[in-house]
Amino acid sequence: MNAYGDPQNARARARVPGPSAASGPDDEDRPAPDAYRRPSGSAAVGSATPGRASVSGAAPVGGRASVGPATPGRASVSGAAPVGGRASVGGAAPVGGRASVGSAAVGSATPGRASVGAAAVGAASIGGRASVPPPGSGGGSGGLGDGGSGKRPRTKADKKYRRANILTAAAAVLVILVGAGIVGGTYFFDDVELPTPKAEAQMNLILNAKGQTLAKTGERRILVPYQEVTKVMADAVAAAEDKNFYHHNGIDMKGIARAAWNNMTGGNQQGASTITQQYARYVADLNEISYSRKLREAVIARKLESKYSKDQIMGLYLNYISLGQGRYGVEAAAQGYFGVSVKKGGSGKFKEINAYQAAAIASIIKQPYATASHPGYAPAANPPVTTIQRWEYTLKNMLEMGSISQEVWDKRVYPKPLPVSSSSTCKTCADGKPVAMILRHIKYELRQLGISEEQEKKGGLTITTTIDPIVQKAAEAAGSRKSEDSPLHGRPKTYQAAVIGLDPSNGEVLGYYGGDDPVGVDYAGYMDGDGKGVQVVGGGQSPASSFKIYTLAAALKANYSFKTIWNGELKRPGGKKISNAGQDPEDTCGGAISHCDLEQSTVKSYNFPFYWIASQLGEDKVIAAAKAAGINYMWTDRTDGHPNGERIDLNNSSESTWKSKFDPEVGMGQYRIVPLDHATGVATIVAQGVRHQTHFIKSLKMVDPTTGKLSTLKTITKEGTRVFDAAQMSDLSGVLQKIPEHAKHTLRNGRDAVAKSGSWELGDGSSSNGDAWFVGGIPQLAATVWVGGKDKRVPLTEASGKKMFGSNTPAEIWKRFIDTVTEKKNWDQEKFPPRTEGGDPSLGNGVAPVVQEQPVQDNSQVCDSVLDFICQNQDNGGNNNGGNDNNPGNNNNPGNNNNPFGDNNTGNNNTGGGGRNNDDDD
Template identity: 70%
Template sequence: MPPGGTGGSGGGTGGGGGGKRPRSTADKKYRRANILTAAAAVLVIMIGAGIVGGTYFFDDVELPTPQAEEQLNKILNTKGQILAKVGEPRVNVPYQNISLTMAHAVAAAEDKNFYRHNGIDMKGIARAAWNNFTGGDKQGASTVTQQYARHVAELKDISYSRKLREAVIARKLESKYSKDQIMGLYLNYIDLGQGRLGAEAAAQGYYNRSIVKGGSNGLKEIDPYQAAAIASIIKQPYPTATHKGYDPTINPTDAEDRWQYTMKNMLAEGWISQEVYDKRQWPKALTKKTSQKCETCWEGKPSQMISRQVTHELHELGITDDQISKGGLTITTTIDPVVQKAAEEAGSRTSKESPLNGRPKTYQAAVIGIDPENGEVLGYYGGDDGNGIDYAGYMSGDGSDVMESGGQSPASSFKIYTLTAALKADYSFNTLWDGTKKRANGTSISNAGQDPGKTCQTGNHSITGCDLEQATVKSYNFPFYWITDQLGVSKVVSAAKSAGIRYIWNNDGKRIDLTKTDASTWDKNFSAEIGFGQFRVIPLEHATGVATLVGQGVRHKTHFIKKIQSIDPNTGKTTNLKTISTKGERVLAEDKASDLTAVLKQIPDHANHSLAGGRQAMGKSGSWELSQEQSSKNGDAWFVGGIPQLAATVWVGGKGNRVALTEASGKKMFGSNTPAEIWKRFIDTVAKEKGWDKAQFPDRIRTGDDSKGNGVAPPPEPTVPDNSAVCNSALGSLLCPGTDNGGPDNGGPGNGGTDNGGGTDNGGGTNNGGGNNNDGG
């Protein structure tokens, strides 16, 4: 048989080599497609020559110096003062001082030919073009110089024209700057994950090393293995939906694979020896980021708790963790330094200015100040330990959400929402309520130890016919129970929700989210006692509701962030990322809000805590018992309210566990005691320091139906007729007995007078004109 035949040793169909297989029709079509594709790639490059030519003459390639600390997230107060710096500062290293180990590792990872080309890697471009046209992964084919050119030229879009423009700018960079200069600028600019911009920040953050030759500031110089690991991050520093990236602390498996690639290229280029390569071991990165301290920051201070609210709000605004970790955000908060200082000084028992100073260590306060005109939190105190429990907002340490076990019983301070519900249902403050009426189960309604005989005795009222206005000022419970009973629990809860309450805890300790539930859930979880504040709420949310009513029925979303700006990583320019809306929503009609305000304005004076200079204010106190077993002791005490410029909410209770609250005198603490003192000191201090005028609330407009209560109006007092004219007439002695007080017929001495109660047996007669046994004349 001829060579190559069946079974032979040649290259036939069953052989192992030799002759060529004839081309099929499919093969020919595939070859033609490849030729056309290659031609198209060359054509695109040639067409781009026009773009190249134009770009060359018009693009400015002055290199901006990367700014130190540019990638930090800065948190500011309203005065622009720094409250916090979050992240790690950029540390610019002069190119002359950069370790060749670091420079070579980056070249090995990103651009092996960096030291040989003139800014453009033509082989890379051709390879990328071929891959893109044949349907492979879209490749950039960018040299290190081109990558930096993209930064300089503010180029973002992935397009072929952009790639050509980068190439031209890169060529101009290469003609103006040395390789070491370009590499140095690149290393100071590049993003290496976790908000670490620049190789020095990455070296310190991941390995506690420096890229400076010989080391710097007590840190050793980075070694080849660590340098290669950092350089390998450049390909993709942050996770995406399709790949976890190459951050060694997030995706060590792929990061190590990329590291092997970089190490191999370092060996191939002669940048490390065979011995170093053979001894390579994957360098495990540090996982804990170091915090940056500054003297003006809130770290270790009570204001540090605000950071949790800021983080929570960033997420609510759609700012992702990736955006936060990349850095470059400038977050201006609503915190006013004057109000913040006043809140801390009034609320912290460690402050000599606080009414809690010197009180037991188990006592804790929360003080919150909100601008009722826009919902901005101006001051926020929730405890002395910035990393401890947030007693003002009960926000978790990571800022993810409110703690499941948060909240405190608002007691009578919650009555402002019951009143809101009543006013919406057209109840007037003249409605009368019966304090003797018992619940359906036969139990009486407690009024915190009030003597029933002294309840509602002001004016022509009694305990069975007590008007709502007096009951509000003196904080009787029974009208609020019966209003809730009449309206239904859900109406009161709805009023609280519309004012700003989101979470309320039931008696089983379950947190009910009012924004995700409806009336059917509320009726099942709460009883009519909600009308006078039995169920726990968050102080910050209660402060929102208070601000709504101080703001005359307009609710604004309570917020800690005023605006967010970001640094464009390509241009270094600051742009507005988010501006917070302060638009309000009316939840209580103006006339009804004025009616409520007029009643609440009486309470600060009633509690003996009028503001300095007679400044007009509205308020409401509240006190809740320690437990059912210890109902004679209070475990929560509140005073809430404010002035037209500031809504203030104060809570006092136990730090950690609930405790029995007493005054320094040993007497039982009520909301109108120490909490009211804190509230007064807070507002007085802020108003004085801010130089606010004595703003007035709107004049009262009385509203509602007087007949909606369940009380009985007392009978009118009997009127005594005026008989003076008759009694002074000639018939006066007959028609008005006793007028002359001692006349012959009126029981005077010796003249008992049988017809007028005299006589021996009736107390008159000879002795005194009185009677020995009965009331005489």
Template identity: 55%
Template sequence: MNPYGEPQSSRARARVPGSASSTPDDQPRTYSASARPTGSARPAPDAYRRGAGGRAAVGGATPGRASVGSASVGSARVGPPPAAPPGRAPVARAAVRPTGPAGPPLPPDDEGSLGGGRSGRGKDKSKAAKRRRRTNILTAAAAVVVILLGAGVVGGTYFFDDVDLPPPVNEDQSNVILDSKGAVLAKLGDQNRTVVPEPKINKVVEYAVAAAEDKNFYKHHGIDMKGIVRAAWNNFTGGATQGASTITQQYARHAAELKEISINRKLREAVIARKLESKYDKDQIMGMYLNYIYLGEGRYGIEAAAQGYFGKSVLTPAGQKNAVTPYEAAVLASIIKQPEPTDTHKGYDPNYNPTDAKDRWEYTMANMLEMGWISQEVYDKRVYPKVKPISKSSAAKSTAGKPVGMVMRHVRAELAEMGISPAEFDKGGLTVTTTIDPDVQKAAEEAGSRKSESSPMNGKPATYQAAVIGIDPKNGRVLGYYAGDDPDGLDYGGYLSGDGSKIIGGQSPGSTFKIYTLAAALKEDISFKTTWDGTKLRPNGTKISNAGADPGTVCKGKIKFCDLETATIKSYNFPFYWIADAIGRDKVIAAARDAGLRHMFTDDGKMVDLTKTDKSTWEKTGYFDNEVAFGQYRVVPLEHAEGVATIVGNGVHHKAHFIKSVTRLDPETGKKTIVGSEKVAGKPVFDPDQMSNMQSVLREIVRVDDRDLRGGQQGIAKSGTWEFKEGSGDTWFVGGMPQLAATVWVGGAKNKVELKESNGRDMFGAGTPSRIWKKFLDAVIKAKDLPNEDFPKRVETGNPDSPFANGQEPPPPPQNEDDNDGGDCVLGFIGPDCNQNNGGNNGGGNNNGGGDNNGGNNDNGGGNNDGGGNGNDDGGGDDGGGNENAPETQPTFDPTFQPQN
């Protein structure tokens, strides 16, 4: 199949029947100027030039010259027949060769002779030879009749037929997707094409294409009458389908979508070609042609071919570094004849058929020399250039099957937000520079993918899935995005549909949602020193789970007056429920919205757009209850990551985004214009002092979970778990460092599963997710060689005696009063109390001695509180120092949501 939708034989070009010894048209012969037959020193005018010298009588062949047509066809010179049987002359295509410079091999004629020639052995007088000559004469006569009729039809059609000149075709182009460093992530679009302006194209490329396809392009008027003859002959004889004709006719066929092979099509093609030549100049036609042609390996247009085969641009001026050379231009031009292999011929792509590709290249180079488009010196120094292999060029520029390919659907969605419609995108020609940092992307994939041997997910069941998202908190750029290994599968990071048009699911964030509850509480002047009652029942009489902990051990036994800071570190739920109840759950939801969460799902799967609704909707029956404060309701992980970045970024919200800039190349001027760009201006949504207060508490979680970052880099984090059936269904670890916010989710692939660690125990956020989180950030620190950066110093904010707090008054410390009547001390010196009483205040007694207060069991000695006792906080805790002892209690209804595939 040739590049224009027509099947081709190995000889590719149509031929008038002749001797079986005829060589494939356009293949080089190796005879020199001195070997030319008599009378060929000054060849006839070319086939498209008018002139008196171009006329010849039919059949009246002089020695060495077979003349068959009129000025519109030209005369034909017969060269020495290559190994033809005696008495048989080869029939090649009739084309005229102006005398070329002496020395290089003269290229073959473009067309074969229609008449008989002289063999080196004299005229064959056998009956078979006579029959052959008679057939050739009749054939020539029939062809001339068709030519004359064709010329008349063309002339009449041009003026009288209703053949319209189609407008220039706006060629579909590919869209180039780059990472933040300019490396190609993908080329999207139906065709890998980049339209370039003709005036900017390196001229040697245009000359090479003319040399290979139509060396008289700059002389004729667009019509190849011999092509019409070939179509007619094949219609009469049932011969093979034909190749293309002049460059103008080839483009005419494309512009008019003329597919069939027939005399009618050839005539219409000729009419359109003449009209094209009347309206456009040669350079314009060449430009349209070069942007249209197919050059193999999925590359459309000369620019895509130059980039694909040589990694160069045809827009680089000749002589400059990385400009396309004449030798490379000839390679590209030589492919046009037959870019793809067929059953009968392997084509001229050097990656598939280097032998024939080089032969065709020699032919093109010789034509370039003959036409004066290269010098003799350039020709003599010719060396076939090295072409980029198929495997490397295609694999390096494709995201097919790679996790980073998931980014493409988010790119499409953001382009639509920028006002670039799907139709405009499909038209192509866009260069999209994404925010993806290759180092961060690699770290995210290696930390989160089960296929990565170094990932904590490696070895986990195939039903387990992770998502890892890294966002720059200073501008909202998504630097790394791992949302599954299959880019065409379910998007576990953004739950975005394949076409980028809608969100199809989410996951329960569990205790990681408490960062928004804290932001709302701090905004209401609630201090981390406020205390809360963990024994208080919900209005419906049910208990609030304290992460599964024994009520007697919660908050070091201070369950009725537990401080908010300890509750945050230990991830108890009750203070957060009562914060939502006290200040209003709508304020918690509003804080999440302000941080970056847009969507949240009700328990029955209804998706609510938080940016388009308010308290009047959120507090309706069937929407959100106080459990929102500790993460019952499903959210989109990518949006949650955006909210986490707001907390990490000191309360300044930046919209998470994947596109830095979008440019389009103007086909007319060659200039790139910006048609879309990122918006990195942030919006302060939380007080920075309040954020420093929260960040200081969240730093303790990193320490307690033993997730300190590489090189002593400060980090903040919050773990979270939401249950499924009898175990864990969603597990999270979120937070980051000042340079990068990191969100990690681990859950079920497609469907919910009960998550277990390798030891068979339930998985919590402080387990596998936290290890993924640390591995991700440590890898980024190493790859980017990031210097340490600290969070702001803590500013304690809020009212410790906030009226919203509901903690009970702690009981007064036990007091030992002097018993004047002796109590258990008889006569003042007999009994258990005698030593205490007699020790006095200044001896070893109650206050300053070795007594209960400073040296004994109560406050400042080695007692239960600060002396390394049994507390849950810093002394080893209920679960070995972890923040979570069990997943949050699931209410009576099922909070899980099965995302759609």
């Protein structure tokens, strides 16, 4: 080191008696020696070949320097030189070290070295010339290695260049001094604010209900509190980036001076030096590289050191650094590259990192990614030589720091990293699978819970979903046409299904299938992927008769009985008939269409009672019941103003709006809804009138960056709200339990189930159905199935070519889904509550026929006549007892012909027709 604390360039290094400064790797970045000119009276020394000129003793300005006898290859100049004195030479100096009277000249040949003793500093000219001023001159010069002496006249250019060098050097010194003043002044006057350490972005871990990983989102970063980081990892990083980290005060004044000089002279820009400075630059967003940045960086570094301990600063640094492959922080790197953890004692299935692995990770910091000119230092199966060298450099420093033993160093072997592909392989992960579609619902639900997009991006969330892997697999197997187990397998590619399984006791989504393409249309929820919710345009499907469960809930609430009678011959306003699956009126209700009861109409899915119920109650009452059950959105018919229909948010609109947007056909399921909303409503019916908020997040936890512990955040409540009367729901369930058998899709082992089918015509003059549903469930699982067109509505047919109804393929999917789940999970056969019938039977618009009893014939008067003996014979009994022939109960009971539940009530004959604008069922 010279008097300025900075080693000079190897071309002109001056040695001061005493401890010498060792050269270092930064020498090539040092400025040329001419920038440090000495004032008159000094001895400035260039390089000499092969001899060495030794100048010692105090040389006053203009003084005499005497050169005594010189040993071969060395010129010795000594003694005090008074003002204007001469220099005497005692002995010849070999080539490269000639001294003349009044001066000591050393040629510019390497590798000679000039040692300067206690000499006053003067100015040196280019080439490292050492001069002792001649008498009365105050200065002199020697030749550039030509062995001559004398004085060469300076040109104007020389003088100008000399003045520029002096000014540049003075400016650099001033900047450094001013910079030092800024560091001190700013520190004490607090002009530079200490930024708060950043809350690092990290991964979000999304799990299924069994704790298996579904997905990892966000940056691959896993925060580890500094208290938990193993010492070998921290030492490895210090060894690689800042060997003296635990011993300095946070700043590198040499680095600041170097940056200042290079910035002034246009040299190579320098980056941060200490670990504290690197973190200061990061936390304060000091991205430019300049002396001003270095000074500000130094202030922040000093403040960090005064506020935080070394371990804390190291912990902050370890969690932020980029380590290649998109990994940030040492824990993500340790798990990804080597399948280990930097936590003391390891973490879960990950063992604690060893010294070789730690050194490999620490070595990445210098060059985490490959460039055109550098392969990078990321661990690889066959690492390049440069990676091995960098690793050994780090490991060697660890040895010198005492972090590893000599034995560990001697036995060093570069650690074998995991294959790149294996770090991302996950059998339960959602990547590219149908279950990945639930990530859209997770994002939306996070917003509902108050987790902003920024918070989500910062990561650190552990999201346990409600998805049960058994139920999810069953939903995909039953609904995806790609599955060989699905009833849709081998059917047209234009067909699409949605299968949703909810836990009716708490609203958890156990299984969710909305399509095979996780980035395509969400046919089960029509959820956008931006976290804003259900799409506004083009969402939903017409639920058809499956919507009648809400019409019935509204009717029961209004005290309607399932015994109410309805007239199917009445026409709606305008004279339009109400279609009932296109069947002949003589076949409807067993020929009793004018007086059909509500219970049979529900099982057989006739439309006219539901139209008239909505008309009597008002459309708003039916919609209110649907909203209470769980329907959030409905779409109006397509109009010129709304070619895709207008979405009505039921939670943010009034009943007057509903009445103006919808007509009584809402009672039989004309208007589109979202299958997931419908699944919620179905679950409410299955739960006997208790609604739970449907949700995908079971639990939500966030990593505390200070402690590293998981804190539980608020999630959607699992508490239910009773929205329908329990007795009325038992009445409804009692009727809906008849439908699975009617549809010939009873569940395995005769398990109790409620259900409702529905299908809606394609329209535009087509008699084909475009939507087909089967919904319902068992006490432990509410299941909703929709089948329709992919991308657009298409005619739906069975494999046989017949028209598809809800009680066909959708019912088969529904049955297969529930049967698989109950078998795999070995659920008990729970039953629904006993039915409690109620309501007023007189509220319908039909009239039951009056059944007149036949009078009993009185033969007593005849017996009083001459035929008395015949009566006596009859009274005696026998085979001709008039009771056998005349009992009206045998032949005249009108129940055989007129009872709507009688012999002519054949559901199987009612499956062929289709109403043009209304529901087709069965």
